[in-house]
Amino acid sequence: MESCRDYIIADNRIRVYGPKADIAAAGVKSFEPFAADYDASKKPIVEIYTGQKIRAGELESNSLTEFDFEEGQARCRFGRTETHYTFSIENEISQPLHLIYERATDNAYCNVGFDSEYNPSFLRFGMWFAIGLAASKHHTAAIHSSVIVANNEAIMFLGESGTGKSTHTRLWRENIEGATLLNDDSPFLRIMEGKAIVYGSPWSGKTPCYKSESYPLRAIVRLSQAPHNAIRRLRGAQAIGALLPSMPPAFAFDEELEERMIDILSATMTDVALYHLECLPNSEAAHLSYNTVFGL
Numbered sequence: 001m002e003s004c005r006d007y008i009i010a011d012n013r014i015r016v017y018g019p020k021a022d023i024a025a026a027g028v029k030s031f032e033p034f035a036a037d038y039d040a041s042k043k044p045i046v047e048i049y050t051g052q053k054i055r056a057g058e059l060e061s062n063s064l065t066e067f068d069f070e071e072g073q074a075r076c077r078f079g080r081t082e083t084h085y086t087f088s089i090e091n092e093i094s095q096p097l098h099l100i101y102e103r104a105t106d107n108a109y110c111n112v113g114f115d116s117e118y119n120p121s122f123l124r125f126g127m128w129f130a131i132g133l134a135a136s137k138h139h140t141a142a143i144h145s146s147v148i149v150a151n152n153e154a155i156m157f158l159g160e161s162g163t164g165k166s167t168h169t170r171l172w173r174e175n176i177e178g179a180t181l182l183n184d185d186s187p188f189l190r191i192m193e194g195k196a197i198v199y200g201s202p203w204s205g206k207t208p209c210y211k212s213e214s215y216p217l218r219a220i221v222r223l224s225q226a227p228h229n230a231i232r233r234l235r236g237a238q239a240i241g242a243l244l245p246s247m248p249p250a251f252a253f254d255e256e257l258e259e260r261m262i263d264i265l266s267a268t269m270t271d272v273a274l275y276h277l278e279c280l281p282n283s284e285a286a287h288l289s290y291n292t293v294f295g296l
Helices: 021-027 029-034 120-138 165-175 236-246 249-253 255-271 283-293
Strands: 003-009 012-018 046-049 062-069 074-080 084-090 097-102 107-112 140-142 146-150 153-158 180-183 188-192 195-199 214-225 230-234 273-279
Touching: 003 021, 003 029, 012 021, 012 120, 021 029, 021 120, 046 120, 062 120, 062 249, 074 120, 074 249, 084 120, 097 120, 107 120, 120 140, 120 188, 120 249, 120 255, 140 255, 146 165, 153 165, 153 236, 165 180, 165 283, 188 255, 195 255, 214 236, 214 255, 214 283, 230 236, 230 283, 236 255, 236 273, 249 255, 273 283
Parallel strands: 012 046, 046 107, 153 214, 214 273
Antiparallel strands: 003 012, 062 074, 074 084, 084 097, 097 107, 140 188, 146 153, 146 180, 188 195, 195 214, 230 273
């Protein structure tokens, strides 16, 4: 018996259906705040079928890139043909996940086992990848960042893993009145009518913060550790260099997807300011970035 689950992420409808939809939903608890009533009249940007729709040979494609998936201790393969993208997650322990994304229709089909070797992290990451592919058509991208909301606007903090994004957003919550966390790993940035909007998502790293909320983007701040606190505005190539590395890295290996990321980046730079904050992990750094972003 088949069942169906709808979710709204970054104002885009995602549909998970098929004989294993209930089991899939149990493995993605972080999606619950984004659940929506099923509406047959509304076409989702991604349909994920939890059965065995992928036929032999369909995964054959020109390889774009391979990379490690650390959470699942697995290897990912991303490829493309004239009609679709392919994506696989495999290791020697769990049932593999295979994904076909049809470029013309936005349909994504997952093959994943749901027996004792089922790995929910494969499904969560596979859905993130599928949504990223489809949402890019709608001026939307996942951004590796930690996002604070203050004065009803979002501030996005970027940086490589370990540079202190989570620490800095914690300092905002501790020192800036009314500051709250929207997402701590992979919020979505969407351009709507020339304006940058930030959305919470079901992916928030090690911090369980899954909020179905959205806010206008006030600014983007790239962090780096330093023995002092200093902040400066970035423009042109420096601004591009600050934001682009935080977009899905696998998309840089496909010309069409990379162009979509550049379009989103360009529109974002037109709408909001980008900064570089060199900082210590202290309250003064939080106040400096807050006062600069809000012109105080």
